Structure formats: C-alpha cells, structure tokens
Amino acid sequence: MTEKKPFKTAELMKEMMKGYYRDGAHAKENGIPVVWVTAVSPVEIIYAAGLFPYYPENFGAVAAAKRVADKLSQVAESKGYAHDLCGYARCGIGDAYSEEHPVGEIVKPDITMVCNTQCGSLSKWFEVASRFYKVPHFVLDAPQIGNEPEELVTQYFIEQLYELISFLEEVTGKPYDYDRLNEVLKLSSEACRLWNEVLETAALEPAPFGFFDACFHMAPIVTMRGTQQAVDYYRALKEELDERIKQGIPAIPNERFKLYFDHIPHWPKLRWFSELFASRDALVAVSQYTHSWAYDFDLSRPIESLAEQYTEEFVNRFFDYRIELKKRLMEKYDVDGFVLFSNRSCKPNAFGLYDKRKIITEETGIPGVVFESDMSDLRFFSEEQIVDKLEPFFEQLEAGKES
Amino acid sequence: MSSELLNTFKTAAENYDEDVQQWKKTVGGKAIGFLLTDVPEELIHAAGFFPFGISGGDTRMDMADAHLQFWACSFVRSSLAMALEGKLDFLDGLIIPHTCDTTRMVLGIWKHAKPLSLMDNFRIPKQVERPSAQKYLVGEISRLKKLLEDFRGSEITDEELWQSIKLYNSNRELLRKLFFLHEKNPNLLGNRNLYTIIKSSMVISREKLNKLLQELLNSLEKEEETSSPGNHKSRIVISGTLLEPMEILDFFEESGGVIVADDLKNGFRYIESDVPEKSDPIEALAERQRSRIPSAAYDNNNNPRRDFLVNLAKEKKADGVILLHLKYCEPENYDYYDNYLALEAAGIPAMRIETEFGGVALGQLRTRVQAFMEMVGGGGSD
Numbered sequence: 206m207t208e209k210k211p212f213k214t215a216e217l218m219k220e221m222m223k224g225y226y227r228d229g230a231h232a233k234e235n236g237i238p239v240v241w242v243t244a245v246s247p248v249e250i251i252y253a254a255g256l257f258p259y260y261p262e263n264f265g266a267v268a269a270a271k272r273v274a275d276k277l278s279q280v281a282e283s284k285g286y287a288h289d290l291c292g293y294a295r296c297g298i299g300d301a302y303s304e305e306h307p308v309g310e311i312v313k314p315d316i317t318m319v320c321n322t323q324c325g326s327l328s329k330w331f332e333v334a335s336r337f338y339k340v341p342h343f344v345l346d347a348p349q350i351g352n353e354p355e356e357l358v359t360q361y362f363i364e365q366l367y368e369l370i371s372f373l374e375e376v377t378g379k380p381y382d383y384d385r386l387n388e389v390l391k392l393s394s395e396a397c398r399l400w401n402e403v404l405e406t407a408a409l410e411p412a413p414f415g416f417f418d419a420c421f422h423m424a425p426i427v428t429m430r431g432t433q434q435a436v437d438y439y440r441a442l443k444e445e446l447d448e449r450i451k452q453g454i455p456a457i458p459n460e461r462f463k464l465y466f467d468h469i470p471h472w473p474k475l476r477w478f479s480e481l482f483a484s485r486d487a488l489v490a491v492s493q494y495t496h497s498w499a500y501d502f503d504l505s506r507p508i509e510s511l512a513e514q515y516t517e518e519f520v521n522r523f524f525d526y527r528i529e530l531k532k533r534l535m536e537k538y539d540v541d542g543f544v545l546f547s548n549r550s551c552k553p554n555a556f557g558l559y560d561k562r563k564i565i566t567e568e569t570g571i572p573g574v575v576f577e578s579d580m581s582d583l584r585f586f587s588e589e590q591i592v593d594k595l596e597p598f599f600e601q602l603e604a605g606k607e608s
Numbered sequence: 609m610s611s612e613l614l615n616t617f618k619t620a621a622e623n624y625d626e627d628v629q630q631w632k633k634t635v636g637g638k639a640i641g642f643l644l645t646d647v648p649e650e651l652i653h654a655a656g657f658f659p660f661g662i663s664g665g666d667t668r669m670d671m672a673d674a675h676l677q678f679w680a681c682s683f684v685r686s687s688l689a690m691a692l693e694g695k696l697d698f699l700d701g702l703i704i705p706h707t708c709d710t711t712r713m714v715l716g717i718w719k720h721a722k723p724l725s726l727m728d729n730f731r732i733p734k735q736v737e738r739p740s741a742q743k744y745l746v747g748e749i750s751r752l753k754k755l756l757e758d759f760r761g762s763e764i765t766d767e768e769l770w771q772s773i774k775l776y777n778s779n780r781e782l783l784r785k786l787f788f789l790h791e792k793n794p795n796l797l798g799n800r801n802l803y804t805i806i807k808s809s810m811v812i813s814r815e816k817l818n819k820l821l822q823e824l825l826n827s828l829e830k831e832e833e834t835s836s837p838g839n840h841k842s843r844i845v846i847s848g849t850l851l852e853p854m855e856i857l858d859f860f861e862e863s864g865g866v867i868v869a870d871d872l873k874n875g876f877r878y879i880e881s882d883v884p885e886k887s888d889p890i891e892a893l894a895e896r897q898r899s900r901i902p903s904a905a906y907d908n909n910n911n912p913r914r915d916f917l918v919n920l921a922k923e924k925k926a927d928g929v930i931l932l933h934l935k936y937c938e939p940e941n942y943d944y945y946d947n948y949l950a951l952e953a954a955g956i957p958a959m960r961i962e963t964e965f966g967g968v969a970l971g972q973l974r975t976r977v978q979a980f981m982e983m984v985g986g987g988g989s990d
C-alpha cells in the first residue's frame with residue numbers, strides 16, 4: 206500500500222498540542238489553577254473562568270497510543286486497582302503512584318471537576334485523584350435521559366452549573382465573568398461547526414477523510430474547544446480537505462466500502478486497524494464517537510444552553526436512542542457494514558453491543574460484527590482473534606457488492 | 609420456637625418466589641422487581657404492588673452470555689440470566705437503580721431480551737450533599753411515582769404512601785433490633801441466620817414480615833435470658849457492595865468471628881436509615897436516600913466512606929474489617945485502596961476478599977477467612 210500523503214495541518218496540530226501541554230505544565234507557575242475535566246463536560250465554564258482545563262483521559266489515550274498503558278496500569282494494579290477498570294483511569298492512577306513517567310508526568314490538578322455524562326468510571330477516578338492530590342472535587346451530575354429531553358434533568362443540571370460557578374468563585378476568589386463565557390461559547394460552537402463539516406467529508410465517494418483521520422485530528426476539539434486556536438485549526442483543516450477533494454486525494458487508495466465504527470479507537474493498534482480495513486478497500490467513515498462534539502450554543506441563554514447540549518449528548522442517552530443514532534449515521538454516510546468494538550475498558554459503551562448488533566442488522570439489513578479487545582492495554586489484544594471475527598464480515602461485504 | 613421461625617425465613621430466602629406467587633394468586637396484584645437496593649420500595653408498596661428484591665445467583669450464568677459480556681459483574685449477569693431462564697416470570701415490572709455503568713446499561717438490554725410492562729432506571733443522584741441533589745431527587749421520585757400510578761391506573765395518595773412508609777420503617781426497626789441483638793449475643797442467631805433474614809425480607813410480603821419478625825424477637829428475647837453471650841468471639845465488620853456467597857458467614861462463625869456491622873446493600877445498609885416521618889412523603893423519601901450509609905455508587909464529599917468505615921470499626925470495637933470485593937464491581941474497586949489505607953492508618957486490620965456470584969471456590973474462601981481470623985487473633989477457642 207502506498208503511504209498516504211500526510212496532512213499539512215498535522216504539523217500545525219502537533220505544535221498546538223505541544224503548546225497546550227506546555228501551558229498546562231507552566232500554569233501553576235503563572236498562578237493559573239489546573240482543573241481536571243472530562244471529555245463530555247462543559248469545559249466552556251472553565252475556560253471562561255480563566256482556568257486551565259486538563260484532560261486526564263487524553264493522557265490515557267496518549268499512554269495507550271505509545272503502548273505503555275500496561276506498564277502504568279500495573280502500578281495501579283499493584284495497589285489493588287484491577288485490570289478490568291477503564292484503561293484511562295488505570296494509566297492516570299498508575300502515573301500518580303509511579304516513579305517512572307514514560308509519557309511525561311500527568312499534570313497535577315488544583316481542582317477536579319467530573320461530569321458523568323460519559324460514564325461512572327470518570328467519577329470514581331476523579332474522586333480517587335482528588336484524594337491523592339488533596340484538592341477540592343466537584344461532581345457535575347447528569348442523569349441519563351431517553352429519546353426526549355427532560356425538564357427535570359435540564360433544571361438539575363442548570364442548578365449545578367450555578368453551583369459550579371459559585372464553587373469556582375470560592376476557590377479562585379474571583380467573580381465569574383459571564384461576558385467571557387459568551388465569547389467562549391461562540392468559539393466553541395464555531396469549532397464544533399467546522400469539526401462537523403470536516404467529518405461530513407467522509408460521506409463523499411471516494412472520501413478524503415475517514416474515522417482514523419478523525420482520531421488523529423480530534424485532540425483540539427476535545428481539549429481546546431472554546432479557544433480561537435481550535436477554530437483556526439479546523440478552518441485550516443477544512444481548507445486542506447477542500448483542496449484534497451479538488452485534487453482527488455482519497456483517504457484510502459481504493460474505496461469500495463464504507464463502514465460505521467463504534468466507539469473509541471483501539472489506540473495502541475490504530476495503524477494496524479486502519480491498514481487492515483484499507484487493505485480490504487473499506488473506509489471506516491463514521492462513528493458516534495467522533496460525532497460527540499457537535500455543540501451549537503444559544504448565546505441568549507448560555508447556561509441553559511450548556512445544560513441542554515451536554516445532558517442531551519448521546520453518551521448520556523439510553524439504549525434505544527443510541528440504536529437510532531447509529532442507524533441515522535449509517536444511513537447518512539450510506540455504509541455497507543458496521544463494526545462494534547466491545548471495549549473492556551469502557552463498560553458503558555460496550556454493554557449492549559451484542560443486542561445492538563442484532564437489532565440493527567434485523568432492522569436495516571446492514572451486516573455488522575462485534576469484536577473484543579481493550580482500547581489501551583495490549584494484554585487484551587489478540588490479532589488472530591480479531592482477524593477471525595472480521596474475516597467472515599469482510600466476506601459478507603464482498604457478497605453484498607456482488608449481489 | 610425460634611428455630612421454626614428461622615426455618616421459615618430460610619425457606620423464604622431459598623424459595624424466593626413462593627411468597628410472591630402466593631400473594632399474586634390471593635390478592636391478584638402485580639409484582640415489581642428491583643435490583644439491590646437503592647430503590648424507594650415504599651412507593652412500589654404504596655401503589656399496591658409487591659416489591660421483590662432480586663438477589664441474583666440462582667441460575668446458569670451462561671444464559672446471559674449472548675447479551676452481556678463476562679466482565680460485567682456477576683450480580684447483574686446472574687440476575688439477567690435468571691430472567692432469561694424464566695425464573696422471574698412472576699414479575700410485572702422492574703426498577704433498576706442506576707448505581708454504576710452496568711446497572712445503567714443493562715436496563716436497555718433487559719428491555720429487549722425480556723420485556724416487562726414497566727421497566728425503568730431509578731436515577732439516583734451521584735452527588736448527595738448540595739441543595740440541587742434533594743430537589744432533583746424529589747423530582748426523580750415523583751417521576752417514578754407517576755410511572756407506578758399510570759401502571760395501576762390511579763393516583764397514589766399521601767395517606768397510602770405514609771402507610772407504606774410507616775410499615776417499612778417498622779420493618780427496618782425490627783430488623784435493626786435483631787441486628788443489635790446479634791451483636792450483643794452472637795449465640796442467639798449466628799451470622800448466617802441474621803443475614804438470611806435480611807435477604808428474605810426482600811421477598812416476603814411486608815405485612816407478613818412484621819408479624820414474623822415480631823414473633824422471632826419475642827422468642828429470642830426469652831432465650832436471651834438463659835443464654836450466655838460467651839466472650840471468645842472476634843468482632844468483624846464487612847464492607848463491600850453485596851454479601852455473597854452466604855457461606856462466608858459460616859466460615860467466620862467457625863473461626864469465632866461475629867459480624868457486628870457492615871455497609872452492604874443487602875446487609876445493615878439496607879435497614880439502617882428510616883424515612884423521616886415528617887413533612888412531605890416524597891421529600892422524606894429523598895432525604896432517606898441522601899442520608900444512607902455511604903456507598904461507592906455516589907460521592908460523599910463530607911462523609912467520605914473511608915472515614916465512615918474507620919469510625920464504624922472503632923465504634924463497634926471491631927477486631928478487623930473485611931473488604932469484600934465483588935469481582936468486576938467498578939465503583940467498589942475504585943474505593944478499595946483508599947479505604948484500606950485509612951483503616952491501616954487507624955491501626956485496624958483489614959483484608960480484601962474477592963468473591964463472585966456462582967463459581968466461588970468455597971474451600972479457598974474458607975482458607976482466606978481463617979487466615980484473616982488468625983491475623984486478628986480470633987480462632988474460636990471455646
């Protein structure tokens with residue numbers, strides 16, 4: 206397979222993320238408190254408060270991609286944290302207790318702020334962290350909702366956002382800047398809009414961009430939405446993609462199939478997976494995961510809007526909603542098949558996949574497959590088992606094309 | 609006299625569906641199951657339904673394989689498997705407290721695999737100390753109430769609700785009396801009987817339960833006059849999610865260990881706090897949920913579980929604490945190490961024991977318990 210021409214923006218991102226980590230490492234010296242936050246949490250509140258939001262999940266993903274998750278995890282395991290806990294948490298806790306820091310030390314928090322839209326693991330991990338680093342802890346609680354938004358949940362979340370703001374005012378000793386919040390929300394919405402435009406190019410045939418590219422380019426939308434840099438970055442990426450579309454540079458050499466993928470990528474074997482699919486001419490085009498960041502805030506009612514958008518995010522929805530979402534995305538991107546990753550690390554996204562696979566195929570006729578592994582820890586990865594699972598699925602895809 | 613009664617409880621716990629089936633036949637009512645135990649059962653009862661606690665375990669685990677990964681906890685897996693096997697067919701509804709990601713996700717699976725007319729999560733708040741928590745919880749309990757009202761076709765009156773609350777409070781009071789009696793004089797009931805009674809209280813009709821408990825208490829109090837408490841026992845606290853397997857209680861007994869306290873969902877935590885009989889009933893139910901013994905399922909900033917455990921062990925003059933870990937239980941696992949450190953710092957011997965529903969090697973478990981009992985200086989020298 207010919208090497209794909211790397212994105213120009215990739216360099217830009219590396220610089221940007223380096224800067225982000227540098228800022229994090231120096232925040233304390235500059236008198237800026239570091240707030241640990243979670244991926245699907247209203248980070249806009251933190252940016253607007255002039256604090257530095259840090260994503261320990263991202264630390265976990267980096268450790269996973271560098272294939273040291275098992276090393277960090279084993280330190281956590283030696284304390285009694287079992288290997289069946291979320292890999293990100295194991296990396297974070299492992300790093301706390303570790304003498305060695307193979308991916309650099311995690312940035313220590315001054316405050317931990319957990320939002321549990323995604324899962325319960327983060328809540329527990331952040332609790333542990335707040336005890337370990339002896340810092341104040343704040344829980345932003347999001348009860349899971351079904352198909353329709355619920356007044357009860359929205360109101361609860363709104364009230365908590367005000368509680369959070371008072372909490373931050375107390376910790377920082379500064380009054381909250383609501384004007385700044387509006388600016389941040391605007392930037393966040395704009396970055397999300399651009400990010401989704403980028404993702405949508407995967408629907409083109411052939412597409413210039415797919416899920417594995419998205420995994421690479423997603424760091425700024427997760428960590429820096431709400432900043433001008435994130436907006437600039439996705440604008441540049443979008444321009445580069447438009448250029449590639451004009452020049453006819455595809456994401457994979459010979460796209461014959463489009464696939465849907467659930468959920469988190471397999472970080473240590475990202476490349477292996479992307480090459481495996483490409484070698485079968487299958488472009489993994491879409492995933493609910495990369496589509497998580499699609500906020501569009503109403504600036505006339507910022508707090509309400511934050512509450513609605515975050516609690517209504519799919520990670521905070523019940524089973525049936527998630528099936529509908531997957532089906533919607535599959536239809537929109539006109540996929541030929543779907544692959545579901547039963548990720549040992551991530552119980553909330555893995556539990557239910559067996560039934561979902563069955564239900565979706567029954568309802569749409571689209572073939573699907575579930576494979577087992579762990580997003581970060583290679584001790585739970587078996588190349589052979591995965592290939593064995595995927596092989597019949599690829600055959601189904603081929604058969605589908607012929608008929 | 610008491611041995612006959614004890615047998616009744618034991619049989620009820622073993623043949624868990626007997627009473628509910630009987631009740632359904634005579635009353636013609638509906639049964640609503642719940643997973644243990646952060647659920648406002650009083651509401652279910654007030655609606656005229658039979659609240660049935662699903663204790664898992666009694667099943668072929670592989671029944672769940674097609675629906676739920678093996679790395680889900682064995683409590684939820686076995687409960688689902690029981691339903692799939694047809695062992696819970698008497699249920700008309702199911703309420704699952706959202707205590708972790710597994711209980712959160714299994715609802716959807718269960719709904720498709722074994723649908724019932726009424727199925728929902730009770731979404732407990734994950735922070736219980738800020739003002740927003742009480743307000744939300746009142747809303748969530750009201751939502752559940754509405755669901756139950758729709759199911760029965762009429763409103764639940766405050767009077768009905770107070771009646772159920774009072775009944776439950778008196779259930780709990782009687783159970784607590786038993787618990788304290790056991791603590792005072794461990795020869796009367798023994799560990800196994802005590803916890804079997806608590807377990808059976810989730811599957812016996814509440815009205816009947818009170819009668820049985822009262823009779824048992826009467827006869828035990830009489831026996832107490834003539835029985836000596838003995839002074840050879842080590843006092844043990846168990847901390848964890850769920851007590852399983854029940855045999856572990858026998859192993860303690862054999863080694864001279866008395867369970868004097870716990871924070872288990874199917875132990876003392878189930879019966880500890882009452883619903884305050886004041887103000888509005890929904891507000892009162894919410895207050896109870898927020899002030900229960902700390903659990904790994906939610907954040908207790910101001911009453912951290914580790915401090916609670918240390919204080920509990922001290923207050924109960926415990927010789928040691930067993931940290932009972934249900935394999936694959938995430939929240940419990942995240943709490944373990946800090947709980948352990950806090951106990952260690954307080955000079956209280958503690959040891960983790962991992963268990964599972966189904967498939968625990970009892971011989972090994974016994975050895976672990978014996979080792980711990982030796983460590984704390986027990987050993988049952990009569």
Ligand code: SF4
Pocket residue numbers: 262291292293294323324325326327469550551552553554
């Ligand atoms: S991978 Fe899953 S369990 Fe881990 S932090 Fe993310 S959502 Fe939570």
